[in-house]
Amino acid sequence: MIRFENVSKTYKNGTPALIDISLDIEKGEFVFLVGASGSGKTTFLRLLLREEHPDKGRILEAGRDIGELPKWRVPYLRRNIGCVFQDFRLLPNKTVFENVAFALEVIGRPRATVESQVPQILELVGLSDKSKNLPHELSGGEQQRVAVARAFVNRPLILLADEPTGNLDPSNSESIMALLERINRTGTTVVMATHDKALVDRMRRRVVELDRGEMIRDQVRGVYGIDEGIAI
Amino acid sequence: MRVYFRYALKETFSNLWRNRMMTIAAILCVAVSLALVGSALLLKQSAAQASVLWQQGTRVTVWMEPTASTTEINGVRTQLADLPIVKSCDYFTQTQDYNEAKKLLPPNEWAVLTVSAMPSSFRCIPTVPSDAFLVQNTFTGQPGIYQVTTPGSQIREMNKVIRILQIVFLALAAVLLLSASVLILNTIRMAIFSRRREVSVMKLVGATNWFIRIPYISEGFVQGLLGSLVAIVAVTALHTWYPLPNEFHLDTAALIGTNIVVLVVGIVIGSVGSAIAIRRFLDV
Numbered sequence: 274m275i276r277f278e279n280v281s282k283t284y285k286n287g288t289p290a291l292i293d294i295s296l297d298i299e300k301g302e303f304v305f306l307v308g309a310s311g312s313g314k315t316t317f318l319r320l321l322l323r324e325e326h327p328d329k330g331r332i333l334e335a336g337r338d339i340g341e342l343p344k345w346r347v348p349y350l351r352r353n354i355g356c357v358f359q360d361f362r363l364l365p366n367k368t369v370f371e372n373v374a375f376a377l378e379v380i381g382r383p384r385a386t387v388e389s390q391v392p393q394i395l396e397l398v399g400l401s402d403k404s405k406n407l408p409h410e411l412s413g414g415e416q417q418r419v420a421v422a423r424a425f426v427n428r429p430l431i432l433l434a435d436e437p438t439g440n441l442d443p444s445n446s447e448s449i450m451a452l453l454e455r456i457n458r459t460g461t462t463v464v465m466a467t468h469d470k471a472l473v474d475r476m477r478r479r480v481v482e483l484d485r486g487e488m489i490r491d492q493v494r495g496v497y498g499i500d501e502g503i504a505i
Numbered sequence: 506m507r508v509y510f511r512y513a514l515k516e517t518f519s520n521l522w523r524n525r526m527m528t529i530a531a532i533l534c535v536a537v538s539l540a541l542v543g544s545a546l547l548l549k550q551s552a553a554q555a556s557v558l559w560q561q562g563t564r565v566t567v568w569m570e571p572t573a574s575t576t577e578i579n580g581v582r583t584q585l586a587d588l589p590i591v592k593s594c595d596y597f598t599q600t601q602d603y604n605e606a607k608k609l610l611p612p613n614e615w616a617v618l619t620v621s622a623m624p625s626s627f628r629c630i631p632t633v634p635s636d637a638f639l640v641q642n643t644f645t646g647q648p649g650i651y652q653v654t655t656p657g658s659q660i661r662e663m664n665k666v667i668r669i670l671q672i673v674f675l676a677l678a679a680v681l682l683l684s685a686s687v688l689i690l691n692t693i694r695m696a697i698f699s700r701r702r703e704v705s706v707m708k709l710v711g712a713t714n715w716f717i718r719i720p721y722i723s724e725g726f727v728q729g730l731l732g733s734l735v736a737i738v739a740v741t742a743l744h745t746w747y748p749l750p751n752e753f754h755l756d757t758a759a760l761i762g763t764n765i766v767v768l769v770v771g772i773v774i775g776s777v778g779s780a781i782a783i784r785r786f787l788d789v
């Protein structure tokens with residue numbers, strides 16, 4: 274589903290963010306991206322969205338080299354990728370329903386589809402009774418669930434999450450994690466960058482660790498810290 | 506397509522409404538600038554029209570010596586009739602000229618005149634106004650001719666002033682247009698800035714660039730349209746209630762023409778301004 278072939282990325286100011294990354298992620302996999310701050314996790318995800326271009330190497334998604342997509346096709350690439358961020362990124366003046374519906378309207382889904390899909394997905398994230406609320410009327414955990422609903426409503430092949438639990442307390446983190454797992458079980462590939470040690474350790478999923486742009490570990494059933502990983 | 510049309514329309518008007526203070530500011534800016542532009546254009550046309558009318562009124566007068574013989578007068582008459590640069594001539598006899606002088610001059614001056622001392626004259630209209638001087642050069646100094654006069658240097662001076670005025674009006678209009686464009690660009694830029702977040706979300710969920718752009722462009726379009734409509738009302742009101750006198754008075758066709766220019770310019774400024782603002786500040 275996702276393949277990095279010797280990918281390097283250096284930002285314009287000379288910061289090397291990723292160095293010679295090669296990696297395969299299969300369809301339906303769940304991958305944690307860990308590493309210290311500034312190790313290149315966000316850069317990794319931004320490359321997948323083609324918000325940035327690699328300087329070297331190529332990135333394939335669903336077998337296609339995304340570097341070769343013409344610029345106007347990029348939005349269509351993004352329709353197959355759902356995104357969740359630490360800061361939720363909801364539209365503040367749209368209701369919960371509208372925020373989720375937005376993702377469908379943007380890709381031109383007819384109104385009937387919107388009206389049937391959105392309540393369904395809100396049910397899934399457990400926010401049916403808040404569909405008319407505005408984001409600022411929700412707790413952080415609820416806002417993040419809306420964000421997950423929006424990311425998943427058009428059934429993307431890939432779901433990228435950049436520290437989705439970064440702003441949440443443990444119990445809210447749990448429920449977001451449970452949602453991501455559920456989404457993953459439907460066959461969606463999930464890549465999640467995180468600093469949440471407890472979560473990673475408990476989930477026992479594939480862990481890719483970056484250190485100053487280099488991939489220093491790729492473990493099938495890993496934990497957060499490298500030493501503990503070796504110990505197992 | 507229909508879905509998008511409805512979306513774009515809804516988005517445009519809800520954005521306009523949400524930022525209504527900005528919207529009103531932008532519309533007023535466009536309205537004031539375009540009203541001034543429209544007035545400047547009208548004044549320019551007025552000036553041009555007056556200048557043309559004055560020139561068309563240009564006459565060349567060939568004054569004969571009071572002592573000129575009938576042969577000399579007839580000679581000049583045929584010569585004038587044969588000259589292609591002269592359109593038509595009226596002959597004023599000595600008596601007619603005397604009567605005219607009586608009307609034009611103050612009593613103490615015409616009192617010294619006598620009919621027999623008056624020159625008779627040909628009042629001619631040149632085919633092209635600027636040929637007046639050519640006619641003057643041709644006839645000056647011929648036997649029997651006292652002198653040839655062309656429109657006073659006053660009118661020439663006036664035309665020079667008017668030409669300068671026209672340039673000033675046009676320059677004024679251009680400067681105003683420029684400032685109106687910058688103002689629209691700026692309001693749209695601020696609107697976009699306040700919605701950067703929204704746009705980044707749109708890009709994230711896979712909105713195409715045109716999908717994002719069109720509501721902003723139509724927002725600029727609406728602002729330009731409303732602004733120019735207000736300007737048109739102002740210009741028309743000015744034209745109707747404070748009409749310019751005489752040669753400066755323009756007909757309705759000129760007003761309509763100017764209003765169409767104002768409308769088109771407003772719409773173009775609004776749409777193009779926002780399109781540029783989007784390109785520059787949104788990177789979509």
Ligand SMILES: Nc1ncnc2c1ncn2[C@@H]1O[C@H](COP(=O)(O)OP(=O)(O)OP(=O)(O)O)[C@@H](O)[C@H]1O
Nearest residue numbers: 284285286288290309310311312313314315316317
């Ligand atoms: N837009 C940018 N321009 C220049 N340098 C950047 C840019 N974004 C990131 N960097 C640099 O690239 C490196 C990797 O950054 P990145 O955001 O990928 O790290 P990260 O692993 O996501 O960190 P964190 O855990 O703090 O989010 C850092 O050194 C950072 O300073």
Ligand SMILES: [Mg+2]
Nearest residue numbers: 314315316435
């Ligand atoms: Mg990051």
